[in-house]
Amino acid sequence: MPQYSLRANLHALPRAAWTLFAGAFINRFGTFVMPFLILYLTRHGYSAAQAGLAVSAYGGGHLIAAMLGGHLADSIGRRNTIAFSMFVSCAAMLALSQARAYPAIVAIVLIVGAASEMYRPAAGALIGDLVPREQRVTAFAMFRLANNLGFATGPATAGLLAGHSFFALFIADAATSLLFGSIALTALPHGARTQPNAAHVSGGFRHALRNEPFVIFLLATLCITWIEPQVTSTFPLYLQQSGFSPKTYGFLISLNGALVVLFELALTSWTQRHPPQRILALGYTLFGAGFALIGLAHSIPALVLCVVAWTSGEMIFAPVGGAYASTLAPEQFRGRYQGLYTLTWSAGLLAGPTLGTLLLQSNASAYWVSVAAAGSVGGLLALVRRAA
Incomplete structure (x- = not known):
């Protein structure tokens, strides 16, 4: 169907959307410090445990960012929230470069985690x-592609800088x-804002949590968000x-990234032809099953x-998830x-590595079964229908 062709959907995206994608790429490319923070701190005499705690503070900042960023996006506007997020992130990063006392480092890393991720709800x-609704899956896939390309190229550049x-x-x-932040202020539209009588912190969140289809969608998503960080924790x-x-792990992770970059956007011309709940169910189930089958893989071809399998699930559900949340x-x-x-996703990122490591070390079979079960439950929940 012509209206669902990839070329037509990309051509239909407004200029402001492309500006947002470009800004997201620049920001993600510039994620230079966090991948090297543990090395930086241990070189300054802190223990590995202290460095690990500081990095965990960054994850804690994500939780703050999700709630605060969502509220600000509705109250002061999408553009202003993105700009505020980036300017605070810039100031916090400069402050972190000068921090030497450990409590100050942890506190500033928490602020960096909150500020640098606060723009995401506003961008979504x-x-x-x-x-328009019919192009949103493509738009969210492009947003993910911009971020993935930025992160794929940024750390290599950061490694060269760190050497000096x-x-x-x-x-x-x-x-x-x-x-x-400057691009956001000068080239992005303001975006919608709530009216003053609706701009208090809890009103919109209460509305969301009374929306049954959205709550079911969140529960389905929560089933699989703890699986995502297993890729960088229990998998290696x-x-x-x-x-x-370690070379095998590096190859497999690179394969995951390459598949996403090469095929996710093209897949959207198929996924957006179908009801989002069915696509989410398929993606969640395939993601969980594909990762759980690692427990039965004893050769490199089997691991590939x-x-x-799990990357296919990811490519199916990820762009649709953001678009579905926007539609609801x-x-x-x-x-x-x-x-x-x-x-x-922030909660899964924070809890997933600890939960997965404990399960894998205590009972490997139970761990792999729980991963498959989580994907299956998430898929079944995604199919549940309720009137909005």
């Missing part, structure tokens, strides 16, 4: 404002945030215990098949809905 809400000066990482990271641990080299939300509460959706 702005996509919902700018893009860690301070250069902080300056470059802050500069890219400043650039994205399992491979090491099974006798595979598992990666292809009234315009005046779209930022808060995106904030709650982001919160489910």
Whole structure:
């Protein structure tokens, strides 16, 4: 059907959406400090445990970002929230470069985590404002592609900078945030805002939590958000215990990234032809099953098949999830809905590595079964229908 062709949907995206994608790429490319923060702190004499706690504070900041970013997006506007997020991130990164006392470092890392991710609910809400429903899956896939391309190229550049000066990482990271914030202020539209009598913190969140289809969607998503961080926690641990080299892990992770970059956008011309609940159910189930099958994979070809399976699930559900959250939300509460959706992923990122590691170490069979079960339950919940 012509209206669902990828070329037609990309051509239909407004200029402001492309500006947002470009800004997201710049910001993600400039994620220079966090991948090297543990190395930076241990070089300054802190223990590995202290460095790990500081990095965990960054994850805690994500929880704050999801809620605060969603509220600000609805109350002061999408553009202003993105700019505020980036400018605070820039200032916090510069402050972190000068911090030496450990409590100050942890506190500033928490602020960096909140500020740098606060723009996401606003960006998701702005996509919902700018893009018609029939093009939203494509738009969210482009937003993900911009972020993935930025992160794929940024750390390599950061590694070169770190070889000369860690301070250069902080300056470059802050500069890219400043650039994205400036682009937001000068080139992005304001986006929708709530009326003053609806702009209090809890109103939109209460509305979202009374929306049964949205709550069911969040519960379905929560089932699989704890699986996502297993890719960088229990997966390398399992491979090491099974006798595979770090090079194998690096290859498999690169394969995941390459598949997403090459095929996710093209898949949207198929996924948006079908009801979002069915697509989410398929994606969640395939994601959980593909990852769980790693427990039965004892060769590199078998592991490759598992990666292809779970990545296929990811490519199916990820763009549809953001678009579905936007569709379920009234315009005046779209930022808060995106904030709650982001919160489910932040919670999984925070709890997933600890939960997965404990399960894998205590009972590996139970761990793999729980991963498959979580994907299946998420898929079944995604199919539940309730009147809005």
